Amino acid sequence: MKDAFSSPVVESYDNVLPRMTVLAARGAASFSGAQLTALSGVSRIAIHEVASRLSNRELGAMCRDAEILGITRRATTNIDEGLLADMPRLCGIAVYSSGYEWIELEALGRRGITLSILPDYSTKTVAEHTWGMILTMSRRLHLSDRIARGDLPGGISLRGWELAGKRLGIIGLGRIGKAVAAIAGAFSMDVIYYDRRDVSVNMGSALSFDEVLASADVLVVASSYDRGTAPIIDSSAIAQMKQGAYLVNPARPSLVNNDEVLKAIREKRLAGYAVDERVYSRGQLAGIEHGRIFQTGHTAWYSNEAMERGTQCWVDNLVALAAGRPINLVAGS
DSSP, rough: EEEEOOOOOOOOGGGOOEEEEETTTTTGGGHHHHHHHHHHSEEEEEEEEEESSSOOHHHHHTTTTHHHHHHHHOOOOBOOOOHEEEEEEEEEEESSSSTTTTHHHHHHHHHHEEEEOOOOOOHHHHHHHHHHHHHHHTTTTTHHHHHHHTTSTTOOOOOOOTTTOEEEEOOOOOOHHHHHHHHGGTTOOOEEESSSOOOOOSSEEEEHHHHHHHHOOOEEEEEEEEOTTTBBBBBHHHHHHHHTTEEEOOSGGGGHHHHHHHHHTTTEEEEEEEESOOOOOOTTTTTTTTTTTTESSSSOOOOHHHHHHHHHHHHHHHHHHHOOOOSSSSOOO
């Protein structure tokens, strides 16, 4: 961790330009020259290289004078009242994230702090990753590779199954849910979905939550996660799922009761679970048939194109906050 960049301070602007602190994985190297120029043109900026989690004490000390904060989840996964108390001048936060359940919105509201997010930078990437997870499970690609390399015995079955004619259920038809649904036609799958909002789209059949659970051969969880809420795929929901169904979770792992899913797979009520996070240890997976659990370690968002779009949107959000014309705001912040 180091302070990688500080903008030159123009003396006559010293009491005008807001103080901006940005925490980025590669420090100033995370940005292009044009982006650094844009940021330094609207603020007195300090950019710190932060590649791993900081303690609240470290984070508070680094950002104590910040009026505008740019931050990623590498630095922290919990912005709450206690942390904000160490940043008394803070007026606006721009996060490198679409989800914001890791931020206490009520605390921001009490302090009058505005929050900007990246609403759409990784939609295409996450949708494609979701289909990668589905195809991996259906064609047992993860096992084929390991057997070909000699990591697993050859007696493990690699027999897959076709997607064509199967029913794809989607929980949450937001940006990512719609992008996943749009690809389903290429595999001749029947799309059904549930969304708690009144969503009217020509992308399949809208059903009740229970109906989607009971009918889907592959169930994709594409909902957003609200801070502090219980999993939507809990023991009751799992009990309603179709025998032998596959569960695919490219969203937050907190949306699913992962212990109950593991139990259902042990009991062969569910055929498999793909999740974009490492939610199970090697010990927890002991005795589980090879290939039934597929974990991708929170990489669904991670592509060249998404990074390029995300960084530019992040810079745009920071510039807009500093200029007093915030964009991509979260309601309630």
